[in-house]
Amino acid sequence: MIFVVSLLVVLMLTGAVAASVFRDLISAVIAAALVSLIASILFFLLQAPDVAMAEASIGAALTAAIFIIAIRRTKRYEE
């Protein structure tokens, strides 16, 4: 259990660093969605299924979609 959780936390931190480092904004949004997805798995493992559902549907799906729609109207690459 503690091994699985620490692996997930390491993955989450990697995703968070990647989201801030990537120059390609679409990749950054995908990395941020990964952080949300792993956060929702962690919420589920910590026995908070209500929060896990909200995090998975809003954080991982809808927010990423709204960011990608916004990026389509602006520039894809950071300078």
Add this chain to the structure above:
Amino acid sequence: MRRTVAILLLIIVAVGISRSLAKIPFGAAKTKVGSHYINEGVKETGSANIVTSVVVSYRGFDTLGEVTVLFIAAIGLGAVLTNTTKKEARKIEPASLILYTGCRLLFPLILVFGSYIFVHGHLTPGGGFQGGAIIASGFLLIYLGCRERRISRVASNVAESLGGLVFVLIGLLGLVFGGYFLLNFLPKGTANTLFSAGIVPIIYIAIGFKVGSELAGIIDNLIEET
């Protein structure tokens, strides 16, 4: 110079937060209200899911505020993005056959799943906000896969307004019957059955409709503009 100052500030903030958090015992009960919800919540509200009993019954007024915040955000986005001038119908490149068929197959299943989540909010994990968000992601799928289909603006506005109206009306009915807003005036029934917990499932169904149509409307506004 600026970088040094920034790092120094960050360290100061981190030390401050960790010092103040270290004083709080982890996992220990600090107030009586939490244990009261856990021990008496099922008996007092009739809702088997304690999270729902807190969100809709004990803290129902806060939930009304939360729904209002979402409503104002959706209205503001609509006011900024909606252009009333009729655009000529653009040629939309159709999605591939696999994506089109897959999204047509999945969309009703996602709708049923979202409705299940908010109808059973007082029995199983989940509720109006989660179910509404799942329904909105189903509409997002329709926008990506079957791009020539549009949801009706009027229908989504009606669903949104009805959801808010039902919430406020039930709260006012509590004021009529027992003297305070959002009083649970319906019979509580036996816990763990579908028709239990009085007004809790009705309010959660209203929230589900409201959140689902609001989030779908936000996606509709954004996609329409691009």
